[in-house]
Amino acid sequence: MVRALSKNKQESIKSLVLQNKPYSVIMERIPNLKKFTLSRYANKFSPGRVTANPGRKAVLSVTTKSYIRKQIVNGTLKTAKAVHKYLVCTGHAISYSGTIKVMKSMNFHAKIKVKKPLLTKVQKARRLAWAEEHKNWTSDDWRRMVFSDETKVNVYGSDGCN
Structure with missing residues (x-):
């Protein structure tokens, strides 16, 4: 059986716990005094107490994070560098890596945009068919061909379309 603490120690614990020490x-x-024993008596004397949050305090407030999230979604802040620059300009002491961690905590993850032509299967098939059709053309045949970038040029004024 566990031996109880003396009344003197219990009263000391009670007064210190009630002072939120x-x-x-x-x-x-x-x-x-062991931590487990202290915890047991603290729960006995003050069962509904609120303890302080342990750990390092957050650099950014909830409202700042909310504002950054809104700006990223709207497209005002597009990159982590832009977010970091904004935070430094507003007076927050945060590193670039800290900015990335904050963005990851808000479920914004970095992606490198894949550089590829946006062609469908139909477009690829048409290109291949065109290339095979013109594979055996001579230099004279190619001189008769006019290539364009598909820019619309109106010779006699505008027709109302851009």
Whole structure:
């Protein structure tokens, strides 16, 4: 059976817990007190207490993150460098890697855009058929061909279309 603490120690724990002192301070003031024992008595004396959030404090507030998310979705901030530049200009002390971590926490992940022609299977088949059809053309045949970039040129004014 577990031996109970003396009434004196229990009263000390109770007063320190009610003052919202951290466990580290209480354990320094009361010798030979284990963290588990302290936790058990703290829950006994103050069952509904709210403890401080452990860990490092966030650099950006919830509202700042919300604003950044909105700007990224709208397209105002398109890259991590743009987000970092914005944060530095607004006075936040955050590194570029920290900016990337914040963006990842908001489910924005970096992607390298794939450079490829946007051709469908039908377009590819037409191109291949055209190339095979003109494979055996001579230089004279190609001189008669006129290539265009499909730009519309109106000789006699506008027809209302761009």
